[in-house]
Amino acid sequence: MSNEMSEEMKRFIGLSAVLTGFSKSILAPGIDPVDIKSDYLPFFRKKLAEEFKDSDLFDTLLSTFSDLSAKGLTDTQIGQQLLNNDNGDFVTACRKLIFMWYSGAWPTIISARDGQPESTVSTLISAKSYTQGLVWQVMQSHPMGSSNYRYGYWAKVPPELSAYTGHDNQTQGAKQ
């Protein structure tokens, strides 16, 4: 297995990093035996084609991201421009990409009806994707049912948030 990522994968990871707020080194580590990214990329491409009936949407996302990153913008600026796109499907696809990375599941939005507000249901992609969900990292913990910690870790404050996200500019436990 080569550690060299394809150009397409590099762009997919770049886009994912901007949207999730996790560093590329967390989403696609140099040594990556789990390699969830290689499951997510084809799955995401397939889902976009199916759901939005637009086989070009995936490529449009990646090329738009490439164009923006070539301009030397910050991650926040790139993300804002992606999510301000005029194409509603484009924005929804970005949001579903975020949800997929965080949960390991594919979301379906249930519109508000019968007095019930809009909500989300989701279907897990695989056993592996469950354990790779970024939600467990953003809470400075581990997937429920899959801990690599040792007895008693729960009595101590966990490592800094940056150890989980790969970014050192976040405010752990921020409260406005």
Added chain:
Amino acid sequence: MSENTHYDVVIVGSGIAGAIVAYQLGKEGKKVLILEAGQKVPANRNHYLDTFFKANAKTPESPYPPTTQNPDASTSDNPLGLPDPATENAPRYTVLQVQPWQNARQCYFEYTPNDRKLAPDSPEAKFAFASSYERIGGGTTWHWLGTSLRLFPQDFELKSRYGQGVDWPGGRDFYQDLVPYYEKATNEIGVAGDKASLDRLYKQFEVAPDGHYGAEYDYPMPGIEETLVDNEYVEPVSSLSVDGNPLYVTPTPQGRNSRPGERRQCAGNTNCIPICPIQAKYDATVTLARALQTGNVEIRYQHVVSNIRLDEETDEVIGLDYLRYEDDETKTRAPESGAVTAERYVLAAHAIETPKLLLMSNKNKKFPNGVANSSDQVGRNLMDHIMYLAWGLAKDPVYPYRGPLSTAGIESLRDGGFRKSRSAYRIEIGNEGWQWAADDPFTTLADFVFGQNNSQLNGDSVNEHGQPLRWDHSLPAGSALFGESLVNTLNGIYTRQLRLGYLIEQLPDPDNRVELSTTETDHLDLPRPKVTYRIREDYVRNAFVSAKQVSSKIFKAIGALEYTKAPPPPQFDTEASKQTPTTFQYQGQNFTFYGAGHIVGTYRMGDRKEDSVLNRRQQSWDHPNLYMVGSGVFPTVATGNPTLTIAALAFQAADNILEDFSTHPKR
């Protein structure tokens, strides 16, 4: 293959109660057969674990066969893809069946709908039972939490002290007799506990005037480390009192290893329910293995006992009929029928399947209403600890979703003069954030990715104290975030999540009952349980009012913001499929109740054969060579999680059976 058909003892069910009895009898040289309806204990737990990881709804039953849901079978009428119980050989009730409780194609229990004219606060409202169980080798301890509390002596005399419910046979004496068996149970489970903390509790409740709580009372393992979540409560609640009782946090004695031993040391997978991935938590497969290693115990899986045969003269049990099904996904092969005989019989199939079997056994001339049922008490008095949940956000991070699911509780409200007018409860401190309360982390995630507000954190929601609940007042309602602000928002929320659960003592109500369905069957053509379940008494409903007030008091004391969400009013004035399964209205307030998984009371012990199924020896009044074990024997659900008491009673029953053998070797 030739199989023995006669044994000293046949036991139905291989959960903790059946396994303990088998082990104790096997150790003493009795030839024992266990008939287990479900599938065999797997060689390792990887397959169960993988099923759990893949499950969309990670409910307590999700790792175990038969499959709880199949997303590929999802339809508009059956969005979760629930299997039809009529196609399963050993179906069981699951919490996913609570919502479609009125649909027998998705729900194993048959329920009858409420009268549409029922007022929303009517005590006659019927609900879905909220707790589930397993039918597999090792039983429901696969998904128990591990809480290993003793009951208090006062729990055994609810009627004589407080005029409510019933006493256990002998009242306080029953507790005293159970003490040595509590010690055996504590050792069998390998409980980790902190004796000094429990001493304080026992002293408060005057468990023993001399301060001796049993000859060998201690814990085989030191107490499990408490979590940062637990510590958040310790100081602030100690200044509070409720109905005259002081509040304080007690570390929970737990059936999980705090040290490496025969099983692994707990690694804090935060997944005791549905499945401990490393078996740091005790489950009954441990005792079952010990039983089989005596060389005197056999087990047959996929053997569903369908009938109990009685001798017409002596009323003794003379045999069990069973149906054996194959491991055949397509279910093309018909089940084989067979029978076994023994000197003595033990039913240990938990509090739904045991009464079902007794009621199904209605072909014996003198017992047309079912075996052991001359009192008409079989299946009645179904109880649970009905739970009130409260949740909130701590003022600073407390890092939940780490450690065992619960490591401490407030036990100091489990008894007091208030028990004349409302149910007692213990308060469990949850370490799992809002996972149970609000299906987090996924609800909050979806809210801030898609701009929704089901968590109440991302809109204009206000709690019942008038406090606005939006997490970040600098962001508009319905914010959809990305990147760094998403990371910081989610981290700030998840690391502060708190949950309290109140285990409220339900009273025995003879109309809360398991009967046989006359219309629904499983794949073996055996009748399915028909369940009627109400929360009738103001006594029990008062405890929900108390729990709600106490939660607010506790959250205020620790500086937390409360997010507990009251449900919409219950709906009965609608078609059956839309009737509310688990919401009741009382004193103008709406409450959702949750199940504790503590299924209790359907073949109770008592002092009189007229109103109980078993005597205090857990022996049938009607059939002296028939014993029953498990939480179905409890006359009341009491104030502690039941498993330690189930185990203690199983040890006691085994001694009673051995005593019978020594006085009457052959029936």
